[in-house]
Amino acid sequence: MSEVTKLIHKYLRHDKKFPHVWCPGCGIGIMLGALIRAIDRIGFEKDEVVLVSGIGCSGRLPVYVDFNTLHTTHGRALTFATGVKLANPRLKVIVIMGDGDAVAIGGNHFIHAARRNIDVTSIILNNSIYGMTGGQSSPTTPYGMKSSTTVYSNIEQDFKISELAVTAGAVFVGRGTVYHARLLDSLIEKAILKPGFSMVEVIAHCHTQYGKQNRLGSAVEMMEWQRDHSVMVEKTDTLKPEELKDKIVIGVLVDKQLPVYQDEYKKIRERAMGMAGR
Amino acid sequence: MLLQGNEAVVEGALRAGCRFFAGYPITPATEISEILSVKLPQVEGTFIQMEDEIASLGAVVGASLAGVKSMTATSGPGFSLMQENLGFAIIAEVPCVIVNVMRGGPSTGLPTFPSQSDVMQARWGTHGDHPAIVLSASTVRECYDMTIKAFNLSERFRTPVVLLIDEVVGHMREKMILSEGEEVEIFNRVKPTVPPEWYIPYEDTPSGIPAMANFGEGYRYHVTGLTHDVRGFPTSRPDEIGPFIARLHRKISQHFSEIQMTEFFQNEDAEITIVAYGCVARSAKRAVFELREKGFKVGLLKLVTIWPFVRSAVEKVLQTSKILLVPEMNMGQISREVKRVNRGMAKVFTLNKVDGTIITPEEIVNRIMEVS
Structure with a gap:
């Protein structure tokens, strides 16, 4: 049996009726594969993994996987994840979000989870559009691009999700694309192993909505664009700012140490119990 | 304390x-x-x-x-x-x-x-x-x-x-007196006892309440806000949606007696009943004393459970009283329910206050004297 078949048998739910909801050519499958490979390499038991998601195409990911899975309300995945993690710190909590989920409706939860340094891993699929609802503009739709709600042109500036996570205090920030699948595997693995709030931004294509409305071609062509416009973070020193202008910087952007929430809370408990004379 | x-x-x-x-x-x-x-x-x-x-x-x-x-x-x-x-x-x-x-x-x-x-x-x-x-x-x-x-x-x-x-x-x-050894009934969620592969997280049981596995205990299942089938997976099948929504209601409606709590006070001979809850029930109790002293046969039905609405208790006082008064610090949210179940059995009056102050016993006494 091939390695891939073994992983499919081990991690995909047998009782969930396939086919999945995603369009043919979608990048979510690549992200899911990277996530499963990372978890398998780390060697977590399936029982100790909690996979949490919000709403949208990415929100449908957990249902296919044989972990404890929690499909929450739009943008609120990190709040549920916070409760799960603090109630049972032994659980490994991984949160899947889309760009609308993480930085539009859930933007506040995102920056606060990062600031608190809750020990969860966020994986954010950034495809620059609301795919499931039919291609409306999202906070990461670039200026000048088209969508179902910006048919003339998008006049807003876009959020840079990774840079937002860095500013909000995330201790691990990585960015990859669905084209660079092997890099994605290692970024997700590092993020999961990092104590504290870690985040991986996954640049993906939505050829069905974003690509079609902006005439960017097929899924393959959009992935080739990812290949041609990505620069490893280590190489950015040698490039001039104008060379970096339309580039996606990929790799590990931040890896630092800060006190982790539940470790700090353990100390609070010890102090509180001491004061209560126990 | x-x-x-x-x-x-x-x-x-x-x-x-x-x-x-x-x-x-x-x-x-x-x-x-x-x-x-x-x-x-x-x-x-x-x-x-x-x-x-x-x-x-x-x-x-x-x-x-x-x-x-x-x-x-x-x-x-x-x-x-x-x-x-x-x-x-x-x-x-x-x-x-x-x-x-x-x-x-x-x-x-x-x-x-x-x-x-x-x-x-x-x-x-x-x-x-x-x-x-x-x-x-x-x-x-x-x-x-x-x-x-x-x-x-x-x-x-x-x-x-x-x-x-x-x-x-x-x-x-x-x-408030809290004695050390006071016995309190504590209920904990019922967990599955079957092996994980037999567990059906949203099973339609006679009670309507499926056993609940906690994350991390070996029962891996899917939790979603989407309408789901008995396994927790999203469904768009009418034959699964209907029974699911019906069960959500049935698990509560077939256990009303466990949920609905009320308190009757001076109701045995009451011709007038005050229906109240929260801080207004305090004023209402005082008003019952004062009105009894004045010779009015007044009782109180205090609602402790607000929802599901305690229809049977309210119907009981509607049948035995001529007049009901529902004093509330809103524009009439529970009185509307009382009127809904009344169907001509008694006269239902309201006393609504929305100025940020409490309803006093005197206001209830005056209102009763005005309507009786």
Whole structure:
């Protein structure tokens, strides 16, 4: 049996009726594969993994996987994840979000989870559009691009999700694309192993909505664009700012140490119990 | 002990086994957060202040799924924000408790003045067809008892339970006797006993309440806010959607007797009955004494359970009384229900006050004398 078949048998739910909801050519499958490979390499038991998601195409990911899975309300995945993690710190909590989920409706939860340094891993699929609802503009739709709600042109500036996570205090920030699948595997693995709030931004294509409305071609062509416009973070020193202008910087952007929430809370408990004379 | 209503809520929550609280500061419920931030870490529990009330209830639901009894406390504006995840807790059948110390509204309204204007929001605030269990309290002791009851009902029926108190009851100090060895009934969620491969997380059992596995205990299953089949997977099949929504209602409606609590006072010969709840029930009790002294045959029906509406108890006093008075600190949210079940049995009068002050015994006495 091939390695891939073994992983499919081990991690995909047998009782969930396939086919999945995603369009043919979608990048979510690549992200899911990277996530499963990372978890398998780390060697977590399936029982100790909690996979949490919000709403949208990415929100449908957990249902296919044989972990404890929690499909929450739009943008609120990190709040549920916070409760799960603090109630049972032994659980490994991984949160899947889309760009609308993480930085539009859930933007506040995102920056606060990062600031608190809750020990969860966020994986954010950034495809620059609301795919499931039919291609409306999202906070990461670039200026000048088209969508179902910006048919003339998008006049807003876009959020840079990774840079937002860095500013909000995330201790691990990585960015990859669905084209660079092997890099994605290692970024997700590092993020999961990092104590504290870690985040991986996954640049993906939505050829069905974003690509079609902006005439960017097929899924393959959009992935080739990812290949041609990505620069490893280590190489950015040698490039001039104008060379970096339309580039996606990929790799590990931040890896630092800060006190982790539940470790700090353990100390609070010890102090509180001491004061209560126990 | 001399305790405030909000303090009694804390004592009740800890007694019931609450070990997780997530909240956001809001008057007049803040004491509950502040005290739990001190007491929960002392009992190996967790307190966290979230970025808003949406996040607070999200964290509470997450913690409950991980197996810890969880609660939040808020007031009207925060309760509005919680409606989204309240609906999630209902459809995903996650036990949790939400205390709403009611203040005047709409919007920011009257932060430090009492009100009873969230009665209908507690019933219908979140979208979609859903059942609701909502309790109230009119004394400090009842704050304690009903918080425990709220946890028990939420664990028993796998549903969020709302405890509605008001600014008066929340901030009022009263003597409360709590003896050390006092026996309190504590109910914990029923867990599956079958092997994981046999577990059907949303199975339609005769009671309507499926066994609940906590995350991490070997029963890996899917929890979603989408309408789902018995395995928890999203469904769009009419033959699965209908029975699921019906079960959500049936698990509550076939257990009314366990949920519905009322108190009758001086009702044996009453020709006039006051129907009241929360801090108004206190004034109503006093009014009963005063009216009895004046020779009126008056009784009180105090509602402790607000939802599901205690139809049978109200019908009983509608049949035995000529007049019902429903004094409320809103524009008539429960009186509307009383009128709905009346169907010509008695005359139903209202006394509504929405100026941020309490309804006094004198006002109830005067209203009764006016209508009788």
